[in-house]
Amino acid sequence: MNSEFINGRGAQHNSQNRFLQHSSEVLDDFLNYCEAxxxxxxxxxxxxxxxxxxxxxxxxxxPDIGFNYSMNPYQGCEHGCIYCYARNTHEYWGxxxxxxxxRKILYKANAAALLEQKLRSKSWIPERIMFSGNTDCYQPIEQKLNITREMLKVLLKLKHPVGMITKNALVLRDLDILKEMASLNLVNVSISITSLSEQTRRTLEPRTASIKKRLFTVEKLAKNGIPVNVMMAPIIPAINNHEILPLVKKVSELGASSVGYTIVRLNGAVGEIFTKWVQKTYPDRANKILNQIKDCHGGTLNDSRFGTRMRGEGKFVxxxxxxxxxxxxxxLKNKNLPKLDYTLFDKQQTNQMKLF
Incomplete structure (x- = not known):
């Protein structure tokens, strides 16, 4: 990495917002002035x-996601994962x-109230909901704002099932709620672990929990009866594809019930952002990485077709x-995540039979 690398961040520049007519750039004259x-x-x-x-x-x-609804208390994500498909959604906010x-994190302080209002509505029937379908619900600011915790309280109160996915060990803060939900088959948690290498983690995901902390999180959740899935997402050629067997072996020993994976796809602006990053971070193998990604998606950095976009095609895949x-x-032979129980949902918080 060269001396101009922006430490603590994934992206190394601000790409042009496709919805904005005008753009700005930092000129050398300004940089020279700042240095002087x-x-x-x-x-x-x-x-x-x-x-x-x-x-x-x-x-x-x-149709290839596996859940019906997602909920994201935050827009944008300080974790800074360079490959994140959700980056494109920030353009809708300007x-x-x-x-x-x-670096610009939008938060929804009223999320818990909105969730309870929706779940108590007459038309709502329990369906598959995923925490963090877009951005991580346990990113650093959650430690202060507690929005995710308040939403979990609503789900427990109404006995509504939920799935969660995170890269942050902060999920253990809510172990008390998760244990009670798990005892009723109301929750499972996916921990995203892309690599066992701390150096790779710091490079790909600069502000996420360390690998050591994430492995500890898998073990702690499992020991407390909370079903754990590990997502090795994404698999990136020439960066982490050699770690599949050792990673699955490690998380199985720690109590994970299942594993999943996706092949990296660089949709929208992420293609440009990742390309500039990989040329700056891995100059010796940038072309190899980019070309192998293209081989997974019919010669392009992204394939948007349902069913193949996250799995890819070709020999590498x-x-x-x-x-x-x-x-x-x-x-993981004969191991699977238990199914969530949708029969306990009680929007009125009563198990008594209705007279009318």
Whole structure:
């Protein structure tokens, strides 16, 4: 990595927002002035902005996702994962999918109230809901705001099932709620672990929990009776594809009930952001990485077709699939996540029979 690398961030620039007519760029004259004046051209700080949505549940129509609704208490994500498909959504807010996605975090303080209102509505019937279908519900600011915790309280109160996915060990803060929900088959948790290498983690996911903490989180959740799935997502050629068997072996020993994976796809602005990042981070193998990603998606960095977009096609993809099949056979034989129980949902918080 060169000396100009922006430490603590995934993206190394702000890409152009496709919805905005005008763009801006930092010129060398300005940078030279800052250097001469011993000033920083960019303070690289994160800002937090409250927004006021009218709903918290997002209907998911994609047939290859596996859940019906997602809910995201935050827009943008300070974790800064360079490959994140959700970066593109920041453009709808008028920001860049690059550095803005990591440094301008929008939060929904009224999320719990909106969730309870929706679940108590006459028309609602229990369906599959996923926490963090877009951005991580346990990103750093959650430690202060507690929005996710308040939403979990609503789900427990009404006995509504939920799935969760996170890269942050902060999920253990809510162990008390999760244990009670798990005892009723109301929750499962997916921990995203892309690599066992801390160096790779810091490079790909600069502000996420360390690998050591994530492995501890898997073990702690499992020991407390909370079903754990591990997502090795995404698999990136020439970066982490060699770690499939050792990673599955490790998490199975720690109590994970299942594993899953996706092949990296660089949709929308993420293609440009990732390309500039990989050329800056891995200059010796950037072309190899990009070309192998293209081989997975018919010659492009992204394939948006349902069913193939997250699995890819080609020889590399076949090799990955075979490795996961072997890993599951060796380390997770006869193990699966238990099904969530949708029969306990009680929007009125009573088990008494209705007279009318």
């Amino acid at each position: 004046e011993n000033e920083k051209s960019d303070n690289n700080k994160t800002s937090y902005l409250e927004i006021y949505p009218k709903t918290i549940l997002n209907k998911v129509n994609s 920001y860049s999918a690059g550095l803005d996605f990591e 076949e090799q990955v699939a075979m490795q996961f099949k072997l890993a599951k056979k060796l380390y």
